Amino acid sequence: MPLQPERLADIFVRLCEIDSPSRREGRLAAFLRGLFATEFKAEILEDASAAATGSDTGNLVVRIGGDGELPPLFFNCHLDTVEPARGVRVHRSGETFTSAGATVLGADDKAGIAMLVELARSLKEDGGPRPPLEFIFTTCEEIGLLGAKNLDFRLLRARAGFALDSAGIDLAVIAAPASNHFTARVRGLAAHAGLHPEKGVSAIQLIARAIAELPWGRLDPESTANIGLIGGGKATNIVPDLAWVEGEVRSHSRELLARHTTAIEEHFRDVLVSHGSLPAGISGPSVFSARLEFDFVEQFPTMRLVDDALPVARLKRAATLLNRPLACTVAGGGSDANIFNSHGFPTAILGIGMTDVHTTDESITLTSMVRTTQLLRALLEV
Known part of the structure; x- marks a missing residue:
């Protein structure tokens, strides 16, 4: 069954309107716990990172079963948003989402989370073979990658994956300083x-x-x-x-x-x-x-993926499957992916289409979110 864009739009708006500034991600974490437990009977693990980060929740690892013969993959998003981030209300004009007030929108990184929810829903409806999935939701990314730095990596079964946390579309960041x-x-x-x-x-x-x-x-x-x-x-x-x-x-x-x-x-x-x-x-x-x-x-440490690293190879095959261009780029910023790579978990960063992040002019289009979610699906088919 194809993706449902309006369902993706609805969950995106709902996520954005749950306040989750750094160290106050608990409400969003609780919402995701309920959603994944109810809709997918997922196994949900929380680490003990809150003691180190000062957040009101730990990092979450959501396990969604798949074909046990296939190696699992993970996708990572962060739960927190930069300030001003309290009382967010979303304005939609056609396909474009912006903040309706004097706050950020929160597409960084709730657009990524929304895409993972839609990915899981579409996979459940299709019921075809796919690898087991782990969704890793970290805290305090915006204030120094604190959640990722204190993540209990022993909870991960997947050994490689993707972080949904960059501007642009049809691109992957494979190196960062x-x-x-x-x-x-x-x-x-x-x-x-x-x-x-x-x-x-x-x-x-x-x-x-x-x-x-x-x-x-x-x-x-x-x-x-x-x-x-x-x-x-x-x-x-x-x-x-x-x-x-x-x-x-x-x-x-x-x-x-x-x-x-x-x-x-x-x-x-x-x-x-x-x-x-x-x-x-x-x-x-x-x-x-x-x-x-x-x-x-x-x-944060450097990250640089070689051409034959699993995430890079899989991205190239997925782009071929979709018959679309995909740019592999070098970034100037850091993200949770820097930390994952430093722990031996090869991770590429995906552009998800958000623009003007960290400002009250932040925006994203539904077309960008659908296009990236299509890429996520293709990554599971190659």
């Missing part, structure tokens, strides 16, 4: 800005100098860097003794990622050595030197 998140804190010397500013060392001035002298944006064909947050100071009449920035470095090369991160730290230190000191007498009995606290953590 690693990312380091860094924080630089500069500690200067406070002084009264009107009475004796020469006795102070401005942490804001030092951190501004360091930022201004460093390259940002695209560093090389494989790497980028950005400062996203900045703060410091206490009042306008105090030479600020503390300033901080947070940023990130991304690269498809782990060597370049390490090199660029180290270069940023070393430049901050060089600026403090050159401009962050006051001689004895002005600063007190001894020379004062500003201090740097620099920390970084890996947000």
Whole structure:
């Protein structure tokens, strides 16, 4: 039986209108539990990740039976949405869905979830042979892939699969960069800005100098860097003794990622050595030197699928079956797929047609959702 577009549209709207901002995915998880248990008698497992993520639910693994002679496949979507995401109401104009208010729509990633529901329903109606399926619904993806990072991978029977979480249509992301998140804190010397500013060392001035002298944006064909947050100071009449920035470095090369991160730290230190000191007498009995606290953590590792990896090979066969083009691309962002691949579960990311994600202009068309769901079905037939 063919897909039912209006049924897909209905479940999409219903999912979008269940609020699920990061760490508050519990209502959506409960809805999916009920749906899959009632309609498919699915086995539903929840891991213990909530203790680590701070979410009000763990990750869910939904098992839907199939031909036990065939190797199982998994599909992954995340449950959470970025803010503003409370009180979402969906507006439909023809085939296009947008938010009816001042919130995001939530197509990222509820369009993917809706497609999986329609996929399962259509497969149930057809009743033909297919591999066993696992739907993996993760929490807290939007705030650092926390659900995937704390997923109990022992729950998975499938060894390879697909993440439905990218813009575009008829495309698969097969490579994505690693990312380091860094924080630089500069500690200067406070002084009264009107009475004796020469006795102070401005942490804001030092951190501004360091930022201004460093390259940002695209560093090389494989790497980028950005400062996203900045703060410091206490009042306008105090030479600020503390300033901080947070940023990130991304690269498809782990060597370049390490090199660029180290270069940023070393430049901050060089600026403090050159401009962050006051001689004895002005600063007190001894020379004062500003201090740097620099920390970084890996947000996510690289992913790169080879041409003969199961997801890539299956996608190419599915595209041939559907007689449609399929682009395999390299992305600049990270997703749950980075984590799955790092644990030895080859995972390609599928474009599902959403646009303007992470904004209140977010939208998706029913045609895009149907077209992607057709691809999902084809993946099970090749």
